[in-house]
Amino acid sequence: MKDGATRDGFADALLDLASDPKLVVLDAGVSDSTRTQKFGDKYPDRFFNMGISEGDMVCTAAGFATTGKVPFAAGFACFLLGRTMDQILVSLAYSNTNVKLVGSHGGLAVGEDGPTAQMIVDLAYTRAMPNMTVIQPADWEEAFQATKALFEHKGPAYLRLGRPSVKGVYDSNHKFKIGKGHILKPGKDLAIFATGIMVQESLTAMETLEKEGIKPTLVNIATIKPLDVELVVEQARGNGAVIIAEDHNRIGGLGDAVTEALMENEVHVPIKKIAVNDVFAETGNAKDLFEKYGLSANHIVQTAKSILKK
């Protein structure tokens, strides 16, 4: 199992895919951070650094896609998504162009750069758009596999990546599939649906919970849209209580996706969200931010206990 940042798993997969001439990569002037520079150094003819103009980049990628190219367009999640909702809606989602948006540095995990750099509404933005697929991998390996799966997938998609290096939870035997959740640890007392870096926080929380006799089921939801409703419903019913964990605002992200799915399928179990509580955070390192804003393993432990009334 390889430790590393999901942004690196993505960039390494691009190198693996490079033999296919359909692949083109665009960046909005932050290729050292998104790691697309690795591709750009090796394949300068198919790497287009569009400068600090995300709207132009997104639509240029759409143009590429109309010719049969498969463009990956990368930038900081904050600006790639925040500045370009209209471009994404019209030139990608509505036009149904085969563009893969790659937003790195998602969530409070970014840390010290503060709220203008901590993207906490991107899952809500993209999830609300028809035709969009939304993916957030948990570790290097899953980011690597998700990138390759997205290359094969037809249609617009958003891949949300993180800045920090995270502990590997998968090895190369993992079989990532778009639209499928994965049970990382089976249990019985409650289902934790986690995405991205919250998979690692949940694993830490589970060590404590297990010591106290609580055995949760941990489900990694890497595909936020389309949601694996079947698995979510089955695990919510089977475990009888639900926690949903994401480094995102509590509105519009995985928490809402899972809650909607459970309500619509008449699964009436206790549900708690671990998410940013509809506030802007502040500067600080990721660990301190996770503690202060309710995303840490400790919060998962406390929430699990309260939901089980233990």
Place this chain on the structure above:
Amino acid sequence: MNGTKVDNPDVGELTAIARELRKKSLELIFRAGSGHPGGSLSSADLMAALFFAVMKYDSKDPRSPGRDRFILSKGHCTPILYSTLARAGFLSDEDLLQYRQINSEKFLSGHPHPKTPGVEIATGSLGQGLSVGHGIALAARLDGLPYRVFVLLGDGEIQEGQVWEAAMSAQKFKSNNLIAIIDNNKVAQDNLTKDLKDLEPLEDKWIAFGWDVHRIDGHNMDQILEVLDKPLHPEKPRVIIADTIKGKGVSFMEGEPGWHGKAPSEDLYKQAMEELEA
């Protein structure tokens, strides 16, 4: 002449086609009860030249890889686009009856969508088309294909900042197969464009952005053909500033912001058609 372009375009014939496209545009708007006449009429001569004298395409194979591309970045002007696509053989007259109608088989929406044959991408939010066209132009170079990409912009549209982002990008990548045409009719929805936010000195702006700049009378077919026939610049993208009159050909619409986006009454429709006939 149904199908693609005229082999030896004749100015008289193209002018007649433009008049026909203007009439068809107004017919579509009148029948639908809504639509955008002003910018359709101003761009009719440009559209006639592009589709019936300049661009290479096969309307029976609308996705053939080597086709010249056209993007209506000022996406509200679908009356002229669909009229042109019908005359070029992408759509039938029957299809046009479904303009702005629910369940339209060829998806003839108020703004374009690629479900319609001959349309590359959805537009309708101003400012995106030049970037899209540039992506296609870059792909042409990667694929070693000699096609050109024509993007029709409105003058009001270039108040959108993204147009200038795309202008910088095309200059950076020396995308000489990208040709922007500005339908400079000087009138936007609210007001005269210059009173909204003045674009002049327009040529100087594009020159400063590194483009090969041409300015023509957008209703003079000789000038239109001459500029569209020019060989590509060795490294610069090209912009053609076509000075036009909004609502061209219909006296009460000419230069009037009020005719940006509404249908005429039956009386005014008849008057307009008579004027276009004359």
